[in-house]
Amino acid sequence: MSKQTVATARRKARVRRAIKKxxxxxxxxxxxxxxxxxxxxxxxxxKGLTLASASSLDKDIRADIKSGANVEAAAQIGKILAERAIKAGVKEVVFDRGAYMYHGRVKALAEAAREGGLSF
Incomplete structure (x- = not known):
């Protein structure tokens, strides 16, 4: 493994450990x-179940976004995910950013999910 891969895995594990606490x-x-x-x-x-999901590859979302790699797309994914999660009966979540910094697309998705009704 390269140093970068090891560092990313370590960062992801650290975030996941803090979330579980x-x-x-x-x-x-x-x-x-x-x-x-x-x-x-x-x-x-x-339970090991996915309750709601959204991605920039969803057919209904792809028509509305220009690219899946920008902040606007991330914000739209956050809103749609919040709608789907609330429909599934989930209002409170813990945010798992993985190994990514809370910045840019990750931050836009999180803020849009909060505006959509999820609390974390």
């Missing part, structure tokens, strides 16, 4: 981003 049974909003797309899902870790 404060979760108290709440679902986890997990974010994954690539150079071209962004994905988010609400996961119930006690």
């Amino acid at each position: 404060v979760a108290n049974g709440r679902a986890r909003l997990s974010v994954h981003r690539t150079g071209k797309q962004i994905y988010a899902q609400v996961i119930d870790d006690t």
